[in-house]
Amino acid sequence: MTKIKIGIIGSGGMARHHLTRFSTMETADLIAIASRNEQTGTQLAKEHKTAFIPEWNRLIEREDIDGVVICTHNDSHGEIALAALQADKHVFVEYPLASDISEGESALRLAEKQGLVLRVSHPEAVSNTHKALKQRIAELGDLLLTSFVRLTPGRGARPEILFNLPVSGTPAHFFIYHIYPIVDFFGGATSVKKNAVYEGLRENGQYDRFVNTLTVEFKRGGIGQWTWAGGVAINAAEEHERYVLTEGTISDASGDWHSTTLSGVTPLSIPDSPQPTLQELWFSEIRDAADHPPNLEDAAVALEAIRISLASD
Ligand SMILES: NC(=O)c1ccc[n+]([C@@H]2O[C@H](COP(=O)([O-])OP(=O)(O)OC[C@H]3O[C@@H](n4cnc5c(N)ncnc54)[C@H](OP(=O)(O)O)[C@@H]3O)[C@@H](O)[C@H]2O)c1
The missing domain is CATH 3.30.360.10 (Dihydrodipicolinate Reductase; domain 2)
Structure with a gap:
């Protein structure tokens, strides 16, 4: 099966968590890690035998990357997700989708217009x-x-x-x-x-x-x-x-x-039917996006959720 080439942004706890999952997937090809933290970024890149890039915008503009995994802090999710979608990349972004409602709305619109997958890391989709x-x-x-x-x-x-x-x-x-x-x-x-x-x-x-x-x-x-x-x-x-x-x-x-x-x-009776991981779900959505427009319903729920959380500012 064709590999999906990914880049990770951030080098903290969640970047490590996602890398652990992706590293068990035969179809995942990790191209680079970007982080403002050179120390943890180079260390993580070394552990995964991949390239380290200090600036995330250099990572998203690479043509050899299909999808970007955003594991930075809340204040940059929206900006990076939008930039990655603009660079024609599929996106997996840690929650919250954005810290600005208009950024979240633009990300959803752009994903829809360009037929790109926008998955926010809420685990309910596989629960x-x-x-x-x-x-x-x-x-x-x-x-x-x-x-x-x-x-x-x-x-x-x-x-x-x-x-x-x-x-x-x-x-x-x-x-x-x-x-x-x-x-x-x-x-x-x-x-x-x-x-x-x-x-x-x-x-x-x-x-x-x-x-x-x-x-x-x-x-x-x-x-x-x-x-x-x-x-x-x-x-x-x-x-x-x-x-x-x-x-x-x-x-x-x-x-x-x-x-x-x-x-x-x-x-409450809870079935124990096997579920994919969120990372596997994202990959299957990327594959499906080659044939039909991605289902953005979960991203739309993530947008409604930030409309509520940000109304509390
Ligand atoms: N899905 C889940 O279960 C779950 C659980 C916990 C957290 N989260 C979410 O995941 C995100 C990351 O959490 P974490 O626990 O991994 O945090 P963390 O350990 O502090 O890691 C964040 C990483 O991103 C880097 N970073 C932050 N802002 C950046 C920017 N603007 N540009 C480039 N790199 C940047 C940080 O660099 P520095 O080292 O310089 O700060 C650090 O390497 C948060 O939004 C959090 O809410 C999700």
């Missing part, structure tokens, strides 16, 4: 749990309320990434992966209300502790609420999620999904 939840939600009537709470303890190994407004955006934007699945279930919002409180916010945009809440009204009806609190006095991260529908409620109490109706409580 049996997500598919089972989507099916159960469809069986339980109309949405009344969905609520999501995430409590994150003190700062991690790279605190500047989450606790940094200019680089990552608000916590709602950093935690876009909590918004995406709910938008995939219920679609876009007609209105977004937000509240954000930061403790220890400094001039450079870093802070020590936050509480960020969002409330949306979905176009199809129902209310969505997300709450994030970070840097709080809790030992380990905690998450709680609920879907209250007219015919029943789905919740993730005790770590397992259950639905409750007037006839009782039922565990």
